[in-house]
Amino acid sequence: MIKVTLVGYTPNPLYVCAEAAAVCYDSEPDLKIVKGCIRSGHQSVLEHCSFTFKVEGISRACSHQLVRHRIASYSQQSQRYVTYDDLEWALDGTPEDIKEELEYYCDNALTEYKLMIKKGVKPEDAREVLPNATPTIVYVTFNLRALMHFCNERMCTRAQKEIREVASLMKEQVMWAENISIEEKTILSEVLVPKCEAGVIKACPEFKGCGRHKPLKEFVWRPKAVWQGRDTFLWYCSACGSGVDGNFAFCPCCGAEMTGYEK
Numbered sequence: 001m002i003k004v005t006l007v008g009y010t011p012n013p014l015y016v017c018a019e020a021a022a023v024c025y026d027s028e029p030d031l032k033i034v035k036g037c038i039r040s041g042h043q044s045v046l047e048h049c050s051f052t053f054k055v056e057g058i059s060r061a062c063s064h065q066l067v068r069h070r071i072a073s074y075s076q077q078s079q080r081y082v083t084y085d086d087l088e089w090a091l092d093g094t095p096e097d098i099k100e101e102l103e104y105y106c107d108n109a110l111t112e113y114k115l116m117i118k119k120g121v122k123p124e125d126a127r128e129v130l131p132n133a134t135p136t137i138v139y140v141t142f143n144l145r146a147l148m149h150f151c152n153e154r155m156c157t158r159a160q161k162e163i164r165e166v167a168s169l170m171k172e173q174v175m176w177a178e179n180i181s182i183e184e185k186t187i188l189s190e191v192l193v194p195k196c197e198a199g200v201i202k203a204c205p206e207f208k209g210c211g212r213h214k215p216l217k218e219f220v221w222r223p224k225a226v227w228q229g230r231d232t233f234l235w236y237c238s239a240c241g242s243g244v245d246g247n248f249a250f251c252p253c254c255g256a257e258m259t260g261y262e263k
Contacts, residue, residue: 002092002162003056004169011179013049013144014187021045031183038191039200046145053140053170059090061132062162065154071146075139080124083117084110090135093161106131147174152195157210225256238262 010016018029021037024045037045055066067074089106091099109131116126142150147170153159154167171192175185196204196213203216225239234243242253250257 001057002090002165002169003054004166004173005054005056006051006170006173006177007054007139008050008052008141009174009177009179010049010051012181012184013051014184015181016049017045017144020048031187035187038187043145043148046148047143050141050143051147051170051174053142053173055138055140055166057088057090057092057135058138058162058166059092059132060130060134060136062090062160062166063136063138064132065160065163066138066140066166069142069146069150069153071143071149073141077137079127079130079134080122083123084113084130084134086110087135089131089133090162091133092165102133106133148191148198151192152198155192155194156196156206157194157212158206158208222250222255222257224259225251225254226260226262227258228262235261 014031014034015029017037018031018034021033022029025033027033034045037043055063058066063076067076087106087110089103091102094102109129112129113126116129117123151167151171154163155171157164159167171189174180174188174192180188191198194212196202196206196209201216201219202213203219204210204213205216209215223239225237227235228238229235234245235247236243237251237254237256237258239256240251240254242251244252248258
């Protein structure tokens with residue numbers, strides 16, 4: 001079972017960020033400045049506060065996804081120095097119809113692991129037979145900017161269910177934190193969201209979305225144009241006049257959507 005605990009954080013984190021932002025603009029610190037920085041993409045000021053989580057009961061597969069988020073600090077339970085006896089496999093998010101079969105193969109792998117340990121094989125070598133479902137414990141520290149990015153990517157329905165739960169539990173822990181004001185939590189609740197809900201326009205940037213919001217491409221307006229053949233070697237965009245020597249769906253210079261050719 002996945003468990004996420006917020007073990008440490010910057011008290012009143014957004015007010016700390018507001019202090020930093022106020023220096024940039026030589027103004028009085030205010031949460032409005034932070035909201036403006038978030039909205040305009042000037043998010044370096046969000047790196048001045050941090051959140052440390054203890055994540056327990058996730059699979060090694062999930063922890064590999066977690067550490068893909070490079071702007072963070074990690075400490076993970078070692079398989080070199082920790083020897084396993086009995087394990088409760090981390091199969092959160094696994095379809096019920098295959099869970100029993102997976103547990104069977106995982107149990108066989110653990111049996112082989114324990115036999116190797118009994119023969120004197122070092123844990124760092126015996127661990128090679130352990131499955132991705134082996135549970136692990138990870139401490140992770142994010143600054144707010146990195147935590148936002150993590151939630152934007154991993155709360156997305158396209159992410160695997162296990163890490164979606166980790167991201168949701170992290171947000172839940174932040175929302176329950178004592179030394180964060182209601183005003184700050186209101187802002188945090190709006191930015192610790194899937195990426196389709198993180199921008200001014202609620203739209204899905206994925207190639208294949210889940211249907212929660214319209215695809216982003218439906219909000220992007222492009223002029224229509226045609227390729228005009230004026231000489232032997234180049235085609236020219238009727239919108240901007242730029243010449244290219246290839247067949248493109250969009251003009252590489254002005255972005256116009258090309259609908260055909262015109263001699």
